[in-house]
Amino acid sequence: MSGVRVLVGTRKGAFILTSDGKRQKWDVSGPHFAGWEIYHMKGSPASPNRIYASQTSGWFGQIIQRSDDGGKTWIQPGTPPGEPTTGPGGMPKGESNKFVYDTSAETGKPLTTHQWYDGTQHPWEFKRVWHLEPSLSEPEVVYAGVEDAAIFRSKDGGKSWQELSGLRGHGTGPKWQPGAGGMCLHTIVVDPRNPRRIVIAISAAGAFRTDDGGKTWKPINKGLHSQYIPNPTAEIGHCVHHIAMSRKRPNTLFMQKHWDVMRSDDGGDNWKEVSGNLPTDFGFVIDVHTHEPETIYVVPIKSDGEHFPPDGKLRVYRSRTGGNEWEALTKGLPQKDCYVNVLRDAMAVDSLDKCGIYFGTTGGQVYCSADAGDNWTPIVHGLPAVLSVEVQTLS
Amino acid sequence: MTAVPSGKIRVILPPHLRGLAHVKGEVLLQVAGTPSVRSVLDALEAAYPMLRGTIRDHVTQQRRPFLRFFACEEDLSHESPDTPLPEAVVSGKEPLLILGAIAGG
Numbered sequence: 001m002s003g004v005r006v007l008v009g010t011r012k013g014a015f016i017l018t019s020d021g022k023r024q025k026w027d028v029s030g031p032h033f034a035g036w037e038i039y040h041m042k043g044s045p046a047s048p049n050r051i052y053a054s055q056t057s058g059w060f061g062q063i064i065q066r067s068d069d070g071g072k073t074w075i076q077p078g079t080p081p082g083e084p085t086t087g088p089g090g091m092p093k094g095e096s097n098k099f100v101y102d103t104s105a106e107t108g109k110p111l112t113t114h115q116w117y118d119g120t121q122h123p124w125e126f127k128r129v130w131h132l133e134p135s136l137s138e139p140e141v142v143y144a145g146v147e148d149a150a151i152f153r154s155k156d157g158g159k160s161w162q163e164l165s166g167l168r169g170h171g172t173g174p175k176w177q178p179g180a181g182g183m184c185l186h187t188i189v190v191d192p193r194n195p196r197r198i199v200i201a202i203s204a205a206g207a208f209r210t211d212d213g214g215k216t217w218k219p220i221n222k223g224l225h226s227q228y229i230p231n232p233t234a235e236i237g238h239c240v241h242h243i244a245m246s247r248k249r250p251n252t253l254f255m256q257k258h259w260d261v262m263r264s265d266d267g268g269d270n271w272k273e274v275s276g277n278l279p280t281d282f283g284f285v286i287d288v289h290t291h292e293p294e295t296i297y298v299v300p301i302k303s304d305g306e307h308f309p310p311d312g313k314l315r316v317y318r319s320r321t322g323g324n325e326w327e328a329l330t331k332g333l334p335q336k337d338c339y340v341n342v343l344r345d346a347m348a349v350d351s352l353d354k355c356g357i358y359f360g361t362t363g364g365q366v367y368c369s370a371d372a373g374d375n376w377t378p379i380v381h382g383l384p385a386v387l388s389v390e391v392q393t394l395s
Numbered sequence: 396m397t398a399v400p401s402g403k404i405r406v407i408l409p410p411h412l413r414g415l416a417h418v419k420g421e422v423l424l425q426v427a428g429t430p431s432v433r434s435v436l437d438a439l440e441a442a443y444p445m446l447r448g449t450i451r452d453h454v455t456q457q458r459r460p461f462l463r464f465f466a467c468e469e470d471l472s473h474e475s476p477d478t479p480l481p482e483a484v485v486s487g488k489e490p491l492l493i494l495g496a497i498a499g500g
Binding site for chain 2: 034035036057058059060061062063076078079094097098100
Protein backbone atom coordinates (compact mmCIF):
# COMPACT_ATOMS: atom_id res chain seq x y z
CA MET A 1 0.00 0.00 0.00
CA SER A 2 1.51 3.29 -1.02
CA GLY A 3 1.38 6.37 1.11
CA VAL A 4 2.89 9.77 1.71
CA ARG A 5 4.76 11.45 4.54
CA VAL A 6 4.69 15.24 4.54
CA LEU A 7 7.49 16.95 6.46
CA VAL A 8 6.56 20.41 7.69
CA GLY A 9 9.03 22.86 9.20
CA THR A 10 7.55 25.78 11.14
CA ARG A 11 8.60 28.73 13.26
CA LYS A 12 7.98 26.71 16.42
CA GLY A 13 8.69 23.10 15.63
CA ALA A 14 8.36 20.28 13.12
CA PHE A 15 5.27 18.31 12.17
CA ILE A 16 4.94 15.07 10.23
CA LEU A 17 1.72 14.36 8.38
CA THR A 18 1.08 10.86 7.05
CA SER A 19 -1.60 9.36 4.90
CA ASP A 20 -2.26 6.47 2.58
CA GLY A 21 -2.29 6.87 -1.18
CA LYS A 22 -5.76 8.33 -1.16
CA ARG A 23 -4.48 11.34 0.80
CA GLN A 24 -7.81 11.96 2.49
CA LYS A 25 -7.24 10.95 6.11
CA TRP A 26 -4.16 12.19 7.89
CA ASP A 27 -2.23 11.46 11.05
CA VAL A 28 -0.35 14.40 12.52
CA SER A 29 2.66 14.03 14.77
CA GLY A 30 4.42 16.88 16.49
CA PRO A 31 5.50 19.34 17.44
CA HIS A 32 8.97 17.85 17.26
CA PHE A 33 11.65 20.21 18.64
CA ALA A 34 8.90 22.41 20.09
CA GLY A 35 9.83 26.05 20.32
CA TRP A 36 12.64 25.87 17.75
CA GLU A 37 12.59 27.12 14.21
CA ILE A 38 12.71 24.21 11.79
CA TYR A 39 13.84 25.73 8.55
CA HIS A 40 13.79 22.52 6.58
CA MET A 41 13.35 18.75 6.77
CA LYS A 42 13.95 16.34 3.95
CA GLY A 43 14.06 12.57 3.61
CA SER A 44 16.74 10.58 1.85
CA PRO A 45 15.46 9.17 -1.45
CA ALA A 46 18.00 6.36 -1.04
CA SER A 47 16.82 5.45 2.47
CA PRO A 48 13.37 6.96 3.04
CA ASN A 49 13.21 6.43 6.80
CA ARG A 50 16.25 8.66 7.11
CA ILE A 51 15.18 12.27 7.54
CA TYR A 52 17.43 15.26 8.08
CA ALA A 53 16.20 18.37 9.89
CA SER A 54 17.62 21.85 10.34
CA GLN A 55 16.75 23.08 13.85
CA THR A 56 17.81 26.63 14.50
CA SER A 57 17.45 29.57 16.85
CA GLY A 58 18.61 33.16 16.99
CA TRP A 59 19.63 32.50 20.58
CA PHE A 60 21.22 29.09 20.42
CA GLY A 61 22.43 28.66 16.86
CA GLN A 62 22.27 25.67 14.57
CA ILE A 63 21.39 22.07 15.39
CA ILE A 64 21.26 19.24 12.87
CA GLN A 65 18.88 16.42 13.69
CA ARG A 66 18.52 13.07 11.98
CA SER A 67 15.92 10.35 12.19
CA ASP A 68 16.47 6.82 10.95
CA ASP A 69 12.95 5.61 11.66
CA GLY A 70 10.80 7.95 9.65
CA GLY A 71 10.65 10.70 12.25
CA LYS A 72 9.67 8.67 15.32
CA THR A 73 12.97 9.32 17.09
CA TRP A 74 15.76 11.78 16.45
CA ILE A 75 19.44 12.09 17.18
CA GLN A 76 22.07 14.68 16.61
CA PRO A 77 24.37 12.72 14.31
CA GLY A 78 27.48 13.95 16.08
CA THR A 79 26.33 12.66 19.44
CA PRO A 80 24.48 9.38 18.92
CA PRO A 81 23.11 7.77 22.07
CA GLY A 82 25.31 5.13 23.66
CA GLU A 83 28.55 6.48 22.29
CA PRO A 84 31.18 8.30 24.39
CA THR A 85 30.42 11.99 24.64
CA THR A 86 34.01 13.01 24.10
CA GLY A 87 36.34 12.39 21.21
CA PRO A 88 39.88 10.99 21.22
CA GLY A 89 41.44 14.21 22.53
CA GLY A 90 38.95 14.52 25.34
CA MET A 91 37.12 17.27 23.48
CA PRO A 92 33.36 17.14 23.47
CA LYS A 93 31.67 15.89 20.34
CA GLY A 94 28.91 17.89 18.71
CA GLU A 95 30.53 18.25 15.34
CA SER A 96 27.23 17.85 13.52
CA ASN A 97 26.28 21.40 14.45
CA LYS A 98 29.59 22.84 13.33
CA PHE A 99 29.62 24.77 10.06
CA VAL A 100 32.94 26.50 9.61
CA TYR A 101 33.82 28.32 6.41
CA ASP A 102 36.83 26.86 4.69
CA THR A 103 39.98 28.94 4.87
CA SER A 104 42.40 26.07 4.33
CA ALA A 105 45.40 26.43 2.10
CA GLU A 106 44.53 23.17 0.36
CA THR A 107 41.29 24.49 -1.09
CA GLY A 108 42.51 27.92 -2.00
CA LYS A 109 41.57 30.06 1.00
CA PRO A 110 38.31 31.34 -0.45
CA LEU A 111 37.58 34.99 0.07
CA THR A 112 36.27 36.04 3.41
CA THR A 113 34.09 39.08 2.68
CA HIS A 114 30.96 39.87 0.71
CA GLN A 115 29.05 43.06 0.08
CA TRP A 116 26.97 44.39 2.95
CA TYR A 117 23.70 46.31 2.55
CA ASP A 118 25.57 49.62 2.50
CA GLY A 119 28.04 48.45 -0.14
CA THR A 120 30.95 47.91 2.23
CA GLN A 121 32.67 44.54 2.51
CA HIS A 122 31.54 42.30 5.35
CA PRO A 123 32.92 39.02 6.67
CA TRP A 124 31.03 35.80 6.09
CA GLU A 125 29.20 34.88 9.31
CA PHE A 126 27.41 31.55 9.65
CA LYS A 127 23.83 31.96 10.84
CA ARG A 128 21.73 28.91 9.95
CA VAL A 129 20.98 26.09 7.55
CA TRP A 130 18.14 26.98 5.21
CA HIS A 131 17.97 23.84 3.14
CA LEU A 132 19.10 20.22 3.45
CA GLU A 133 19.34 18.17 0.26
CA PRO A 134 20.05 14.46 0.72
CA SER A 135 21.84 12.66 -2.09
CA LEU A 136 19.55 10.80 -4.45
CA SER A 137 21.61 7.61 -4.17
CA GLU A 138 23.83 7.72 -1.05
CA PRO A 139 22.10 7.88 2.35
CA GLU A 140 25.24 9.16 4.08
CA VAL A 141 25.64 12.12 1.74
CA VAL A 142 23.67 15.31 2.31
CA TYR A 143 24.16 18.92 1.23
CA ALA A 144 23.35 21.99 3.33
CA GLY A 145 22.63 25.46 2.00
CA VAL A 146 23.46 28.04 4.64
CA GLU A 147 23.29 31.72 5.53
CA ASP A 148 25.66 33.53 4.95
CA ALA A 149 25.58 31.90 1.55
CA ALA A 150 27.67 28.78 1.14
CA ILE A 151 27.13 25.09 0.48
CA PHE A 152 28.38 22.37 2.80
CA ARG A 153 28.44 18.61 2.33
CA SER A 154 28.40 15.78 4.81
CA LYS A 155 29.56 12.35 3.74
CA ASP A 156 28.89 10.69 7.10
CA GLY A 157 25.17 11.11 7.61
CA GLY A 158 25.39 14.63 8.99
CA LYS A 159 28.09 13.96 11.61
CA SER A 160 30.51 16.44 10.11
CA TRP A 161 30.32 19.11 7.44
CA GLN A 162 32.80 20.45 4.93
CA GLU A 163 32.28 23.51 2.79
CA LEU A 164 32.39 23.15 -1.00
CA SER A 165 34.36 26.35 -1.06
CA GLY A 166 34.68 26.66 -4.80
CA LEU A 167 31.28 28.34 -4.81
CA ARG A 168 32.22 31.15 -2.45
CA GLY A 169 35.67 31.37 -3.96
CA HIS A 170 34.94 31.26 -7.69
CA GLY A 171 35.26 35.03 -8.13
CA THR A 172 31.96 36.88 -7.82
CA GLY A 173 31.60 36.45 -4.05
CA PRO A 174 32.74 39.96 -3.08
CA LYS A 175 29.76 41.32 -5.05
CA TRP A 176 27.15 39.12 -3.38
CA GLN A 177 24.73 41.04 -1.20
CA PRO A 178 22.01 39.90 1.22
CA GLY A 179 18.35 40.04 0.30
CA ALA A 180 15.77 41.19 2.82
CA GLY A 181 15.75 37.72 4.36
CA GLY A 182 19.52 37.53 4.66
CA MET A 183 22.17 36.20 2.30
CA CYS A 184 20.94 32.66 2.18
CA LEU A 185 21.64 29.70 -0.05
CA HIS A 186 18.12 28.33 -0.10
CA THR A 187 17.85 26.05 -3.13
CA ILE A 188 19.87 22.93 -3.97
CA VAL A 189 18.79 20.82 -6.93
CA VAL A 190 20.73 17.69 -7.87
CA ASP A 191 20.47 16.33 -11.41
CA PRO A 192 19.04 12.79 -11.15
CA ARG A 193 20.99 11.67 -14.23
CA ASN A 194 24.29 13.13 -13.10
CA PRO A 195 24.83 13.75 -9.36
CA ARG A 196 27.90 15.83 -10.15
CA ARG A 197 25.65 18.49 -11.65
CA ILE A 198 24.08 20.63 -8.91
CA VAL A 199 22.17 23.88 -9.28
CA ILE A 200 21.90 26.25 -6.32
CA ALA A 201 20.33 29.64 -5.73
CA ILE A 202 21.22 32.48 -3.40
CA SER A 203 19.28 35.56 -2.35
CA ALA A 204 20.35 37.98 -3.65
CA ALA A 205 23.27 36.69 -5.72
CA GLY A 206 21.46 34.48 -8.23
CA ALA A 207 21.79 30.95 -9.54
CA PHE A 208 25.00 28.93 -9.86
CA ARG A 209 25.88 25.48 -11.17
CA THR A 210 28.60 22.93 -10.72
CA ASP A 211 29.23 20.12 -13.18
CA ASP A 212 32.04 18.49 -11.23
CA GLY A 213 30.42 17.61 -7.93
CA GLY A 214 30.95 20.97 -6.27
CA LYS A 215 34.58 21.71 -7.00
CA THR A 216 34.01 24.51 -9.48
CA TRP A 217 30.97 26.72 -9.96
CA LYS A 218 29.73 29.31 -12.41
CA PRO A 219 26.90 31.85 -12.37
CA ILE A 220 23.92 30.87 -14.55
CA ASN A 221 21.88 34.05 -14.71
CA LYS A 222 21.86 34.87 -18.41
CA GLY A 223 18.45 36.13 -19.42
CA LEU A 224 17.42 37.31 -15.96
CA HIS A 225 16.36 40.94 -15.80
CA SER A 226 16.08 42.63 -12.41
CA GLN A 227 15.08 46.27 -12.46
CA TYR A 228 16.05 46.84 -8.84
CA ILE A 229 19.80 46.38 -9.37
CA PRO A 230 22.14 48.91 -11.01
CA ASN A 231 22.72 46.70 -14.05
CA PRO A 232 19.46 44.80 -14.61
CA THR A 233 21.16 42.07 -16.62
CA ALA A 234 24.27 41.71 -14.45
CA GLU A 235 26.04 38.37 -14.18
CA ILE A 236 25.11 38.18 -10.48
CA GLY A 237 22.94 40.11 -8.02
CA HIS A 238 19.52 38.69 -8.94
CA CYS A 239 17.16 37.76 -6.14
CA VAL A 240 16.24 34.23 -7.11
CA HIS A 241 13.55 32.89 -4.80
CA HIS A 242 13.38 29.24 -5.83
CA ILE A 243 14.27 26.82 -8.62
CA ALA A 244 12.55 23.55 -9.53
CA MET A 245 13.79 20.86 -11.86
CA SER A 246 11.76 18.50 -13.94
CA ARG A 247 12.85 15.02 -12.83
CA LYS A 248 11.86 13.65 -16.21
CA ARG A 249 13.73 16.34 -18.11
CA PRO A 250 16.54 17.60 -15.85
CA ASN A 251 17.84 20.17 -18.31
CA THR A 252 14.56 22.04 -17.87
CA LEU A 253 14.57 24.33 -14.86
CA PHE A 254 11.86 26.67 -13.64
CA MET A 255 12.58 29.71 -11.48
CA GLN A 256 10.48 32.00 -9.35
CA LYS A 257 12.54 35.14 -9.18
CA HIS A 258 11.73 38.06 -6.90
CA TRP A 259 9.65 39.29 -9.81
CA ASP A 260 9.31 37.09 -12.93
CA VAL A 261 8.77 33.40 -13.51
CA MET A 262 11.53 32.02 -15.73
CA ARG A 263 12.46 28.79 -17.49
CA SER A 264 15.63 27.32 -18.89
CA ASP A 265 15.96 24.36 -21.22
CA ASP A 266 19.72 24.12 -21.08
CA GLY A 267 20.42 23.52 -17.41
CA GLY A 268 20.36 27.20 -16.54
CA ASP A 269 22.73 28.52 -19.21
CA ASN A 270 19.94 30.67 -20.65
CA TRP A 271 16.64 31.81 -19.16
CA LYS A 272 13.49 33.25 -20.66
CA GLU A 273 10.48 34.74 -18.93
CA VAL A 274 7.25 32.71 -18.84
CA SER A 275 5.17 34.87 -16.49
CA GLY A 276 2.50 35.23 -19.18
CA ASN A 277 -0.97 35.96 -17.84
CA LEU A 278 -0.19 35.62 -14.12
CA PRO A 279 -1.96 38.29 -12.02
CA THR A 280 1.44 39.14 -10.51
CA ASP A 281 4.74 37.44 -11.17
CA PHE A 282 6.11 38.05 -7.69
CA GLY A 283 6.18 34.98 -5.48
CA PHE A 284 8.35 32.48 -3.68
CA VAL A 285 7.45 28.87 -4.51
CA ILE A 286 7.56 27.02 -7.80
CA ASP A 287 7.31 23.32 -8.51
CA VAL A 288 6.92 20.82 -11.36
CA HIS A 289 4.40 18.01 -11.75
CA THR A 290 6.24 14.72 -11.20
CA HIS A 291 5.01 13.04 -14.39
CA GLU A 292 4.33 16.00 -16.68
CA PRO A 293 7.46 18.09 -17.24
CA GLU A 294 5.50 20.98 -18.75
CA THR A 295 3.03 21.27 -15.87
CA ILE A 296 4.21 23.77 -13.26
CA TYR A 297 2.79 25.53 -10.22
CA VAL A 298 3.30 28.91 -8.56
CA VAL A 299 1.49 30.91 -5.89
CA PRO A 300 1.43 34.57 -6.99
CA ILE A 301 2.02 37.08 -4.21
CA LYS A 302 0.97 40.70 -4.63
CA SER A 303 4.37 42.40 -4.39
CA ASP A 304 7.65 42.60 -2.55
CA GLY A 305 6.09 45.14 -0.22
CA GLU A 306 2.86 43.24 0.29
CA HIS A 307 3.58 39.58 0.94
CA PHE A 308 0.06 38.21 0.53
CA PRO A 309 -2.09 36.97 -2.34
CA PRO A 310 -3.72 39.57 -4.61
CA ASP A 311 -7.28 40.51 -3.62
CA GLY A 312 -7.13 38.33 -0.50
CA LYS A 313 -7.64 35.21 -2.65
CA LEU A 314 -5.28 32.28 -2.16
CA ARG A 315 -4.79 30.89 -5.64
CA VAL A 316 -2.32 28.37 -7.00
CA TYR A 317 -1.63 28.96 -10.67
CA ARG A 318 -0.92 26.03 -12.94
CA SER A 319 0.53 26.06 -16.42
CA ARG A 320 0.29 22.93 -18.55
CA THR A 321 2.40 24.52 -21.25
CA GLY A 322 5.60 25.11 -19.31
CA GLY A 323 4.65 28.69 -18.59
CA ASN A 324 3.04 31.72 -20.25
CA GLU A 325 -0.49 30.30 -20.13
CA TRP A 326 -1.71 29.99 -16.57
CA GLU A 327 -4.98 28.94 -14.93
CA ALA A 328 -6.07 29.78 -11.40
CA LEU A 329 -6.74 26.82 -9.10
CA THR A 330 -9.15 27.84 -6.36
CA LYS A 331 -11.36 24.92 -5.37
CA GLY A 332 -10.96 24.43 -1.63
CA LEU A 333 -8.72 27.45 -1.13
CA PRO A 334 -9.92 30.60 0.68
CA GLN A 335 -11.12 33.17 -1.83
CA LYS A 336 -11.83 35.94 0.62
CA ASP A 337 -9.84 37.80 3.27
CA CYS A 338 -6.77 35.60 2.99
CA TYR A 339 -3.49 37.42 3.63
CA VAL A 340 -0.97 34.65 4.21
CA ASN A 341 2.32 34.11 2.43
CA VAL A 342 3.78 30.91 0.99
CA LEU A 343 7.53 30.82 1.56
CA ARG A 344 10.10 29.56 -0.93
CA ASP A 345 10.58 26.00 0.35
CA ALA A 346 6.93 25.47 1.28
CA MET A 347 5.66 23.60 -1.79
CA ALA A 348 6.25 19.97 -2.76
CA VAL A 349 4.93 17.29 -5.10
CA ASP A 350 4.59 13.57 -4.51
CA SER A 351 5.15 10.88 -7.13
CA LEU A 352 1.95 8.89 -6.89
CA ASP A 353 0.18 8.16 -10.17
CA LYS A 354 -2.16 11.06 -9.60
CA CYS A 355 0.39 13.66 -8.62
CA GLY A 356 -0.22 15.27 -5.24
CA ILE A 357 0.67 18.92 -4.67
CA TYR A 358 1.28 20.35 -1.20
CA PHE A 359 1.97 23.79 0.20
CA GLY A 360 2.09 25.49 3.58
CA THR A 361 1.33 29.06 4.57
CA THR A 362 2.55 31.57 7.10
CA GLY A 363 -0.95 31.27 8.59
CA GLY A 364 -0.21 27.67 9.58
CA GLN A 365 -2.29 25.86 6.97
CA VAL A 366 -0.93 22.95 4.95
CA TYR A 367 -2.99 22.22 1.85
CA CYS A 368 -3.02 19.08 -0.25
CA SER A 369 -4.38 18.45 -3.70
CA ALA A 370 -4.54 14.75 -4.57
CA ASP A 371 -5.51 15.51 -8.17
CA ALA A 372 -2.70 17.70 -9.48
CA GLY A 373 -4.25 20.93 -8.25
CA ASP A 374 -7.88 20.65 -9.30
CA ASN A 375 -9.18 20.37 -5.72
CA TRP A 376 -7.55 21.35 -2.44
CA THR A 377 -8.17 20.44 1.17
CA PRO A 378 -6.36 21.60 4.29
CA ILE A 379 -4.52 18.80 6.06
CA VAL A 380 -4.00 21.04 9.09
CA HIS A 381 -4.90 24.67 9.59
CA GLY A 382 -3.51 25.82 12.92
CA LEU A 383 0.23 25.21 12.84
CA PRO A 384 2.83 27.88 13.53
CA ALA A 385 3.95 29.77 10.43
CA VAL A 386 5.10 27.20 7.89
CA LEU A 387 8.67 27.59 6.66
CA SER A 388 9.03 24.47 4.55
CA VAL A 389 7.10 21.52 3.16
CA GLU A 390 8.56 18.36 1.68
CA VAL A 391 6.82 15.11 0.83
CA GLN A 392 8.02 11.53 0.65
CA THR A 393 6.17 8.96 -1.42
CA LEU A 394 6.31 5.65 0.41
CA SER A 395 5.76 2.25 -1.14
CA MET B 396 16.40 22.52 47.42
CA THR B 397 18.19 19.26 48.08
CA ALA B 398 21.81 19.26 49.17
CA VAL B 399 24.39 19.77 46.47
CA PRO B 400 27.08 17.08 46.31
CA SER B 401 30.41 18.43 47.44
CA GLY B 402 32.44 20.10 44.70
CA LYS B 403 29.62 20.30 42.19
CA ILE B 404 28.61 23.47 40.39
CA ARG B 405 24.92 24.16 39.82
CA VAL B 406 23.97 25.45 36.37
CA ILE B 407 20.53 26.57 35.26
CA LEU B 408 20.01 26.33 31.51
CA PRO B 409 17.34 28.13 29.48
CA PRO B 410 14.34 25.90 28.69
CA HIS B 411 15.26 25.31 25.03
CA LEU B 412 18.66 23.98 26.01
CA ARG B 413 17.23 21.82 28.81
CA GLY B 414 15.05 20.20 26.15
CA LEU B 415 17.97 19.75 23.81
CA ALA B 416 20.09 18.17 26.56
CA HIS B 417 17.18 16.06 27.85
CA VAL B 418 17.54 17.38 31.39
CA LYS B 419 15.04 18.73 33.86
CA GLY B 420 15.87 21.29 36.50
CA GLU B 421 19.42 22.19 37.36
CA VAL B 422 22.53 20.56 35.97
CA LEU B 423 25.23 19.55 38.46
CA LEU B 424 28.78 19.57 37.16
CA GLN B 425 32.12 18.45 38.49
CA VAL B 426 34.55 21.13 37.35
CA ALA B 427 38.29 20.65 37.20
CA GLY B 428 40.52 23.37 38.66
CA THR B 429 39.28 26.80 39.69
CA PRO B 430 35.67 27.13 38.54
CA SER B 431 35.17 29.88 35.96
CA VAL B 432 32.65 30.42 33.19
CA ARG B 433 35.06 28.77 30.78
CA SER B 434 35.74 25.71 32.90
CA VAL B 435 32.05 25.31 33.71
CA LEU B 436 31.15 25.47 30.01
CA ASP B 437 33.94 23.01 29.24
CA ALA B 438 32.45 20.59 31.76
CA LEU B 439 28.92 21.27 30.54
CA GLU B 440 29.81 20.54 26.90
CA ALA B 441 31.74 17.43 27.88
CA ALA B 442 28.71 16.08 29.74
CA TYR B 443 26.18 17.31 27.18
CA PRO B 444 27.93 17.53 23.82
CA MET B 445 24.69 18.39 22.08
CA LEU B 446 25.05 21.83 23.67
CA ARG B 447 28.31 22.50 21.94
CA GLY B 448 27.94 25.60 19.81
CA THR B 449 24.66 26.65 21.41
CA ILE B 450 26.14 28.83 24.18
CA ARG B 451 29.45 29.82 22.68
CA ASP B 452 30.79 29.68 19.17
CA HIS B 453 32.32 26.38 18.05
CA VAL B 454 35.55 28.00 16.94
CA THR B 455 35.99 31.39 18.60
CA GLN B 456 34.49 30.27 21.93
CA GLN B 457 32.79 33.67 22.13
CA ARG B 458 29.49 33.83 24.01
CA ARG B 459 26.56 33.86 21.60
CA PRO B 460 25.25 37.40 21.47
CA PHE B 461 21.73 36.71 22.73
CA LEU B 462 22.88 34.82 25.83
CA ARG B 463 24.03 36.16 29.19
CA PHE B 464 25.65 34.66 32.30
CA PHE B 465 24.46 35.62 35.78
CA ALA B 466 25.35 34.52 39.31
CA CYS B 467 24.59 36.01 42.73
CA GLU B 468 22.56 38.73 41.00
CA GLU B 469 25.65 39.84 39.10
CA ASP B 470 26.02 39.91 35.31
CA LEU B 471 29.18 37.96 34.48
CA SER B 472 28.68 38.16 30.71
CA HIS B 473 31.37 40.74 30.13
CA GLU B 474 33.91 39.36 32.57
CA SER B 475 36.85 37.38 31.30
CA PRO B 476 35.68 33.77 30.92
CA ASP B 477 38.62 32.81 33.15
CA THR B 478 37.53 34.98 36.08
CA PRO B 479 36.92 32.73 39.08
CA LEU B 480 33.25 32.31 39.87
CA PRO B 481 31.87 33.73 43.14
CA GLU B 482 32.43 31.60 46.20
CA ALA B 483 28.68 31.09 46.59
CA VAL B 484 28.63 29.39 43.17
CA VAL B 485 31.73 27.33 43.93
CA SER B 486 30.22 26.13 47.20
CA GLY B 487 26.95 25.23 45.53
CA LYS B 488 24.94 27.78 47.46
CA GLU B 489 24.06 29.70 44.29
CA PRO B 490 23.71 28.54 40.67
CA LEU B 491 25.28 29.91 37.51
CA LEU B 492 22.42 31.05 35.30
CA ILE B 493 22.56 31.00 31.52
CA LEU B 494 19.79 33.19 30.19
CA GLY B 495 18.37 34.34 26.91
CA ALA B 496 19.25 38.02 26.69
CA ILE B 497 15.91 39.08 25.24
CA ALA B 498 12.40 37.80 25.64
CA GLY B 499 10.00 36.76 22.92
CA GLY B 500 10.77 35.10 19.62
